[in-house]
Amino acid sequence: MLLQIIINGILKGGLYALMALGMSLIWGVMDIINIAHGAFIMLGAYCTYWFFSLLGIDPFISLFLSVAILFVIGYAIQRYLINLVIRATIFITLILAFGIEIFISNLALVMWSANVRMVQVPYGASNFSIGSVTIPYARLGAFIIALIIAGIFYYILNKTRLGRSIRATSQDLDAARLVGVDVAKTYSFTFGLGVGAAGAAGTLWAVLFPINPMMGGVLTLKSFVVVILGGLGTMFGPIVGGLTLGVAEALGTNWFGATYENLISFTILVLVLIFLPKGILGKSE
Amino acid sequence: MTERGAVTKKVILGILIIAGVAIPFLTGNFIIRFFTDTLMFAILASSWNIIGGYTGYASFGNVVFLGIGAYVSAVLMQKGGVPFWIAFPASGLGAAIFAILIGMPVLRLKGHYFAIATLGVAEAMKALVDNLDITEGNSGIYLPMMKLSVKGQYLFFYFMMMGVLVLTFLVTAFILKKKLGYGLIAIREDEEAAGSLGVNTTLYKITSFALSGFFSGLAGSLYAYQQGFIKPDAVFDVGVTVKMIVMAVFGGIGSILGPLLGALSIEVISEVLTNYFLVAHTLFFGAIVILAIVFTPKGIMDIISGRRKFGINYLLQNIRDHRI
Known part of the structure; x- marks a missing residue:
């Protein structure tokens, strides 16, 4: 029983890790807290929904399309909007992101109504068992995809020219500029990548849970929890944070009841900020 | 401040x-x-201005x-039968005490971390009140009816809100x-320097x-x-937090009148x-x-005080200052 709960937590934790990956990248590189992150996850989920219900494309295939669409949206928003205020004080970018969040989620509300929708894949209910532990295929698939995407992120950041310019810009903006990095473009790519990852998370979310236009707010907050829990600016922080939150939530809701899920996440958030502000993997100064 | 701006x-x-x-x-x-x-939002924006702006x-x-x-x-009046005139100041004090307790750990954080921690505190409190029995959970709680004519009630709350707003202004x-x-x-400009010059930064913050909590708590009681x-x-x-910050920024943070002007304009626009x-x-x-943040990040007060001439150039200059 306990093992099953922990496995469930780990599987959901993989999805949390993917949610936080994009937010962590954007935050670490540009010092922007992307409050609209959850709204982008929602957009990814709706992309998947429409590809599935209109064209009958399986979510695990339309994933690539969703990521591409979200990448373009993210790139454009950074290039033509956020770059305009990037050097203002932090709460200017925070409120701008809030404005974007309000705009996107209400646009979705107007276009697609507040109805809760579901992507019902044929293999949604099938699962397999190892001993007494039951594992649904869809959840395991989502977990594996989340880890693969995290791996791709790792590769892009460490092994490519784009990754080098992203890391250079995050270390020292002016120095990066001096050695010829197009900072505005790098920022836009970074934001695009982060939002693309949110799109992937949205796709996987839609396979596992019901979706609606207002789902983003709580997901943004959970992404914070994961980023902070793992430690900002660490490569594996989101994964460690995601799995920790997933398991903590699974155990917590088992002991206290499902209505306490949010209370548990946000209490963890505040406690970690106070006692462990560098996160689990973060180095102390 | 120019002469024209003061006038x-x-x-x-x-x-x-x-x-x-x-x-x-x-x-x-x-x-x-x-x-x-609008007055309530002006109180909230002005209170936010104390911690966020100054x-x-x-x-x-x-x-x-x-x-x-x-x-x-709600709990004092409904569950305890306490009269409004005691519950009202108690609400302000309750919020202020909460601010002190939560502020001691949270105000040690800076920048984004402080912002997110406070957001987390608010969400955690919502989730807590959602689950408590004494607050009647997520089904909500009623307050006793007021013994005044309809018109009397409207006037009462209007002038009470105005009173709290004036109090906020005077204290600020x-x-x-x-x-x-x-x-x-000094803390806003450079906290370490302020500390080394003998400002007790923890106490001041x-x-x-x-x-900030006290005045918002009074507004909450009236609401x-x-x-x-x-x-x-x-x-x-x-969303209420977002609204009060947008109002403070749109009006002009770090000025007394700014949040009121921001609240007025944003409320009229929303209506x-x-x-x-x-x-x-x-x-x-x-x-x-989005437009307000991009074009007028310094707020209406910056325009009113007449430091720079308002026009297309003013709006574009704001972008030039912060773009990359």
């Missing part, structure tokens, strides 16, 4: 005072209610004080002339946070009593949008937030 400010202040007293006697209940809400700590959870104020009043203006005010601004029924979703809504676009008004509100 403009006095004229605006005069108009606001006259309009503020005259409005309830010249208009109907709907308009009075609209301005009561002290430089961008709190993203200030709605928690509104919620606590509202629930202290008072502390700005004292050591506390200078200390807060907590005082600032507690003041709850006026509504007669409150729910956690409504009084701990993160007009709601009238014309019933379904999509929040969508347009989001667009306005």
Whole structure:
């Protein structure tokens, strides 16, 4: 029983890790807290929904399309909007992101109504068992995809020219500029990548849970929890944070009841900020 | 501040005072209610301004004080049978005490971390009130009915809100002339330098946070009593925090009158949008937030004080200052 709960937590934790990956990248590189992150996850989920219900494309295939669409949206928003205020004080970018969040989620509300929708894949209910532990295929698939995407992120950041310019810009903006990095473009790519990852998370979310236009707010907050829990600016922080939150939530809701899920996440958030502000993997100064 | 700017400010202040007293006697209940809400947001934006504008700590959870104020009043009056005139100050004090307790750990954080921590505190409080028995959980709680005529109630809440707003202004203006005010601004400009010059930064920050909580708590008490029924979703809504910050920024942070002007303009814009676009008004509100932040990040007060001439160039210059 306990093992099953922990496995469930780990599987959901993989999805949390993917949610936080994009937010962590954007935050670490540009010092922007992307409050609209959850709204982008929602957009990814709706992309998947429409590809599935209109064209009958399986979510695990339309994933690539969703990521591409979200990448373009993210790139454009950074290039033509956020770059305009990037050097203002932090709460200017925070409120701008809030404005974007309000705009996107209400646009979705107007276009697609507040109805809760579901992507019902044929293999949604099938699962397999190892001993007494039951594992649904869809959840395991989502977990594996989340880890693969995290791996791709790792590769892009460490092994490519784009990754080098992203890391250079995050270390020292002016120095990066001096050695010829197009900072505005790098920022836009970074934001695009982060939002693309949110799109992937949205796709996987839609396979596992019901979706609606207002789902983003709580997901943004959970992404914070994961980023902070793992430690900002660490490569594996989101994964460690995601799995920790997933398991903590699974155990917590088992002991206290499902209505306490949010209370548990946000209490963890505040406690970690106070006692462990560098996160689990973060180095102390 | 230029000569022209000072005169403009006095004229605006005069108009606001006259309009503020005259409005309830010249208009109907709907308009009075609209301005009561506007006054409430002006209180919230002004309170936010104390911690966010003067002290430089961008709190993203200030709605928690509104919620606590509202629930202290609701629980005291409904469950304890306490009269309003005791519950009202108790709500302000309750929110201030909460600010002190939560401020001690949270105000050690800086920048984004402080913003997110306060947001987390507000969400955690919402989730807690959602699950407590004494607050009647997520089904909401009623408050006792008020024994006044309908018109009397509208006038009562209008002038009470105005009273709290004036109190907020007076206290803010008072502390700005004292050591506390200078200390807060010093913390905003450079906390380490302020500390090394002998400013007790922890004490000052907590005082600032507690003041911010106190006035928001009073507003929460009035809001709850006026509504007669409150729910956690409504009084701990993160959207209210966003609104008060947008108002403070749009009006001009770090000025006393700015948040009021911001609250007035944003409320009027929202009301007009709601009238014309019933379904999509929040969508347009989001667009306005984006445009206001991009084009007028220094707020209306920057234009009024007349440091720079307003025009297309003014708007573009704001972008040039912060773009990459």
